[in-house]
Amino acid sequence: MSQTTLRRKFAAGLTALATAAGLVVGAPALVGAQATEQGSSASLGSAGSAGSAGSGDAPNTAPAFQPAAGNENPVGFRNWLRPGCSWDPVASWVQLCDVWSPAMNRHIKVQVQPARFGGNAGLYLLDGLRARDDWNAWTRDAQAQRIFLQDNITLVMPVGGQVSFYTDWDRPINLGGNLVEYKYETFLTAELPGYLQQHFGVRTDNNAIAGLSMGGSAAATLAARHRDQFKQVSVFSGYMNPTAPGMYTMIPLAMFDQCKCDPFAMWGLPGSPRWGQNDPLLNADKLRDIPMYITAGSAIPGRYDQPSSLQAVFNTFNGIILEGLSRGSTIAFQNTLNARPNQATFDYRTTGIHGWGYWNDDLIAARSAQILPVMNAQAW
Incomplete structure (x- = not known):
């Protein structure tokens, strides 16, 4: 199947899903338009994520965040380099x-910011579907390293893993002509924790995990599957029901649109058992007793959405559709979770599309509402 055909199918899938979600789609032809590399394709990931790399049309640049004044390294836990x-x-x-x-x-x-006072808590921050190979977008398109600058928690930000869903793939993936293994669940839960404990003092059983979009869905799944590692989870604009009608088409097409690779190398063909194993809604019972902070926007453009060019309009339109899909799956997840007692907090923004400005705000809110209290990571 040609890339043009796949792009058209992807556009049709977006339009159909947007209609099902009750969104008003005014310019569906934009979804299939040819776009630039930065902030280009509609995908289940960080819309406009390349804004920090020079795409001034990205509709959702994160605001500057300045923590309270104070000594950033009061006792020398941060000023020496660890091995590698x-x-x-x-x-x-x-x-x-x-x-x-x-x-x-x-x-x-992996980008790592050590805890201010050498505390043993960690916070894993997962990127979106279009994750880059040179940095985690939480440090460029958002302000995570400034948000937690005064706190006693180590930030753990894996770099790379585009379209990975931070899971172990069934078979290797062809990226740009190179055959590579994708075993991100194994890396994040069995390999990286030992390194962090040895060199940064992070306990293997004292971690929170957060992510946006693709990374949000993965954060919930990893927390459900590794309760001995994660004590709190935050999900921002995640896709909480990948086995829902339409998502069997939407997710593979979005993945192919980004990587031009075989999306079924991940969990197999639609309907395969591993799709259900990685569906947060179907794993809700495993998440009821863990504190969760979950957000989604209304898909109505807000304070960070002021497009001034055709490319920016394209990005904003994609962000509207993607956030509508996220909100619908988040509501479905909430309804399932609320069937029994749980420790989840849901925050539905009255405005906001799929973009970094909102996710930066979400991280600020999650920090004070749950992450620091649950992890006992305040720096007094």
């Missing part, structure tokens, strides 16, 4: 570390 690490250009004591993954047979880059 170098100072990251984003500053704020972030280190860029190469961590060996036996499962993937290569080094995986």
Whole structure:
């Protein structure tokens, strides 16, 4: 099947799903338009995520965040490099570390900001579907390293893993002519924790996990499957029911649109058991007793959405559709979770589309509402 045909099917899928979600689609032809590399294709990921790389038309640039004034490294826990690490250009004591993954047979880059006072809590921050190979977007399109600068928790931000859903794929994936293993669940839960404990003092059983879009769905799934590792989970604009009608088509097409790879190398063909194993809604029973902070926007453009060009209009339109899909699946997940007692907090924004400005705000809210209290990571 040609890429043009797949793009048209993808556009048709977006339009159909938007209609089902009750969204008013005014310009469906835009979805299939040819777009630039940065902030281009509609996908279950970080819409406009390349804005920090020079795409001024990205509709959702995160606001500057300035933490309270204070000594950023009061007792010297942050000013020395750990093995395999170098100072990251984003500053704020972030280190860029190469961590060996036996499962993937290569080094995986991880951005790490040590806890302010050497605390043993960790916060894993997962990226979106269009994750880059040079940085985690939480440090460029959002302000995670500034948001938690004064806190006693180590930020753990894996780099790379586009379209991965941070899961173990059934078979290798062809990316740009290179056959690579995708075993991100194994890396994040069996390989990386030992490195973090040895070099950053992060306990293997004292972690929170958060993510946006693709990373949000993965955060919920990883928390459900690894309760001995994660004590709190935050999901921002996630897709909480990938086995819902339409998603068997939407997810593979979105993945192919990004990587031009075989999406069924992940969990097999639609309807295969592994799709259900990685569906947060179907795993709701495993999440009832873990604190969760879950958000979704209304798909109505808000404060970060002021498109000034055709490309920006394209990005905004995609963000509207994607956030509508996220909100619908989040409501379905909430209805399932609320069938029995749980510890989840749901925050539905009155405006906001699929974009980094909103996710940055979500992380700020989750920090004070749940992450720091649950992890006992306040720096007093």
